[in-house]
Amino acid sequence: MTTQKIVAAPAKAAMFLVLTVNEGAESQVADVLTEVSDLTKAVSFRVPTSELMCVVGVGSDAWDRLFDAPRPQDLHPFREIAGPVHTAVATPGDLLIHLRAGTQDVCFELAKHLMKRLGPHVHVVDEVHGFKFFEERDLLGFVDGTANPEGDAAVAAALVGDGDPAYRGGSYVHVQKYLHDMAAWEALSVEEQQRVIGRSKLEDIEMPDEEKPANSHVALNDLDDVAGRPREIVRDNMPFGWVGSEEFGTYFIGYVADPSVTETMLQNMFLGNPRGTYDRILDFSTAQTGGLFFAPPQSFLDDPSSVSA
Template sequence: MAIDIKKSQDVYKDAGESIIFTTLMLKKDDLKRDQEVIQEFSDLSNSIINSMRIRQDPQPISVAWGFGSNAWDYLLPNAPKPKELDNFQEIKGPKYTAISTPGDIFIHVRAQQMSVCYELIEQFMGILRPITTVEDETHGFRYFEGRSIIGFIDGTENPAGVESMDYTLIDSDEDAEFVNGSYAFAQKYIHKMNDWNGLKTEDQEKAVGRHKFNDRELEDDEKLPNAHNIVSKDEVDGVENKIVRMNVPFSDPAQNITGTYFIGYSKTFTITNRMLTKMFTESDRLLDFSTPVTGSLFFIPSKDTLDKIIDGEYYI
């Protein structure tokens, strides 16, 4: 079965102007009730999104949501499971660790206005709040010129438009039961902005591997050996494997808390995991200024899979 963008959730490159990431934990007080609420949410969430698109036309709205491994096992014990859905295993490097943190339900909303993100999450939580607690909620924003909070253009090497579907959507060769689904890896970083801003521009460029102003890539001999765009690249037999990644700035500036929420969508988590492993085992220079405080893997179901949940097929 071929991939079909019409049957997928919004897992393409679209960072948005305003963004909310929400990670929830199931209370697990009553399995039958929890299953009924998730059925209801699977059914109503699309209507809520469509209604908001009408209300906000022509402004774009993008939403993706899904399940962590433990939530899938709990809610759908008799269902097949996406082949690569598991709890993220921490990656311990010589200097830094990509930690693993819990998450049962993950929601990623982006829109032009924060009021739209608010309205969507508020309506979603009207359904989910009775059966969940909040593990993390992060409000992000688009920085000037689409730059990351550390000042560099974000997503230059991302696959664009329809091409991104080839990198994010599962096809029948990978997992026939879950075609048009996707894996989402979410990782929240807190930055040492004073230290980063204390570097000379040319030293920042060597750390990232690109020119700060015009975004051109540096020559290899100009980069540090552990420059970010070297150690975050996944290449097998001379072929570069890609994912769709978004680095979303967030900040509480009065409290001197500033960071990046990284979300990576892919058709196979293996590629993302290799990128992370290389970053942490080779001590990506950016990690000297960026500390991961979360790390969770989720499966983003296709609309066909959500229909099976709505109809109760996976509960039998």
């Protein structure tokens, strides 16, 4: 089964579009989704070295509206997590379009072609243009994605396997747009920032367990199963910002074979593990959006009838 290009090297540019599908426009939108692969190839042909990729994810409610095929077994709406101080909000979204490439121009060109076809039938609820920052760092100054698995481990972490054979090669996708309080963050010393994250800022070295605060970002996102094996996701986060309005943030996007892995990480962050030790990074980064989507195999997007009801 042909998969969408989910596991890939970090891109230098990205666009994230979250859309809702207008009532009565389901068949038109479903038809456009079958064209995405060809449109991506057509734009890529103009700049063969661009490494342009497009991943389409579909939300739980939209899946039932767009397709006759059964819903992927673990697909459900994003569940809000209300912690003692901070909340992982759930926001509207039927479709996620994740574009990535070596340059922003081809992302923009493909987005323009997609929206020319989708535009009359959808509403854009969020649009973010991301960029790679120095040395793969986020705007807080720390390297992002250090814990990403690689090679076969990344494939195993991100792609659905034999547990749901109809959608083998697909992936569950969580997205959240975080805005940073840069003034409060920059008021901290580097040493205190490192305690918030759980890694050194310059060298990107994880703190020893005996020194790492229990409420650090790294501590709360390190998961193991009952056998002691790591439970991982594949992140493709991107910084974004608007200088004029002084809005700066990180677009979190995590691909995973089992959405409970990402959901456990989010519960640890917002509720704490143990309860009450919520992720201190949330004192400086506020979740503005939250959504869960399923990126089906490319063969399904090209021909949804390939999976029978």
